[in-house]
Amino acid sequence: MKKVLFLMVAFALAAAGSAQKPTTDVSISLPAGFSSTVMAKSLGRARHLAVNSNGDIYVRLERLKNGNGILRLRDKNGDGKIDDTTGFGNYVGTGIALKGGYLYASSNTGVFRYKMNGTEPDVAHPETIVKDLVDRGQHNSKSITLDNAGNLYVNIGAPSNACQGQDRVTGAPGQDPCPLLEIAGGIWQFKADKQNQSYAEGVRYATGIRNVVGLDWNTATNTLFAMQHGRDGLQDYKIFPDSIAVELPAEEMLEVSKAGDNFGWPYCFYNQFEAKKVLNPEYGGDGKKVGRCADVKPPVIGFPGHMAPNGLLFYTGSQFPDRYKNGAFVAFHGSWNRTPLNQKGFFVVFVPFKDGKPSGDWEVFANGFAGKENITSPGQAVYRPCGLAQGPDGSLYVSDDVKGTIWKISYKK
């Protein structure tokens, strides 16, 4: 024991002595056969990302870096490290996507696009595709994805927790009907190539969704999938014991199979232990009553509560083993309100799919981003996964928005 102590002290001193050097990187763990490299670091608040057919990485920033909100990273000499970085777009945001010869990027109120001239976006001439969407701070990020039929999908998060008259005041009744659902709390569909659209030109494609950050068009099912961030503060109603309360409500993977699908927010929450939607306490719920929630659409999967799924990607590449094909990767940002228990979910998970449905339980795919076990407060996490993208060779890219790190994950037989 003495020896252990001695070593610990020696190590601590050594660590203190080398404080000038950049801290050695937290290494992430992956299943056998997979490996990761850090492509870039210290980019700032790196949210979603997209990888072009030539390997260029476009990163969307939530805070401007040198006046830029979009970064283009290039590996010119092909050594696996970024050696050429430029930036453009003097607005912050989360969403970014490449489709049909254009780069789409969202602000917190709309969507712009840039024509790709070869491998270079025409940064001087952004077109405003969508504008004037609601931004009241809370849940204001607009995530985007596109289908193969010329449509653009934009999440408009509800600026609220449970649509109470007084937001987040425990016991304050919910507004009924919830007026926010007219302008938010859902996913809107727009034309991908039409300029200056707003609510009047868009279609409320899915409703009853509190907030989504990760969404993706699944080309195998030809449907939209989205990851809902469930409500906060259910614990405060003391209708479940702590150990269960912290897991509720589920973070939901939703499939929108037809325009108009309704997932029940703010009236309902999903209890994954009982596999059903039940009434929220702000709308007369006691944890058991179902009421109007019998008619809303349940999720495809319910993940443990509060883990904050920020990235979703259906894998279409051929580099990874067969079982990954058409399955879903989900980047969880990690929780902040699971007290009194530890926080969790600073990882990327995989869900195998077969015939358009999950074919097994979700499993942790990439872990260790937080840099330590037993995180009690999210500020302790070294990295937090946020965005996912697939490269032209089938590699998986993961972004972190604490420091702005980009990992590339590859597989070798």
Add this chain to the structure above:
Amino acid sequence: MTKVIFVACLFFPVLLFAQAKKPQPKARAKTGSLTTVSIDRGKTVYSQFCLSCHQADGSGVPNMNPPLIKTKWVLGPKTVLIQQVLKGSQGKVEIDGDTFHNTMPAQAQLTDQQIADVLSFVRNSFGNKASMVTPAEVKVVRAKTK
């Protein structure tokens, strides 16, 4: 054994760091004094009404809920601080260029004593050191805030 050492080496610096960040309970010369009692009660109020957002160590949640560590609200004029609890706010706070997405709900349902206790606790935890807040001060601000 080797494993223990290895793990210990890995985590010890982190532990040290975490230790340093833990709220340092105020040196209590007069244990049981009114001051200590109020701060202790304040801790309970904090756990129930503030902790989920501002966190056990007062560090907040990046981009969502601000820290309560040496901010101008925590250490500044008590009237502003008391009002923050009575009225809540959204989109008003900026700390070192960061703004916060969440809403702080009004906590006017708390009694004058509870608000005095919780603010005294906050002003003397997480590395903060400032004077106590009294129920009388809360009462005055509440009367003006209506």
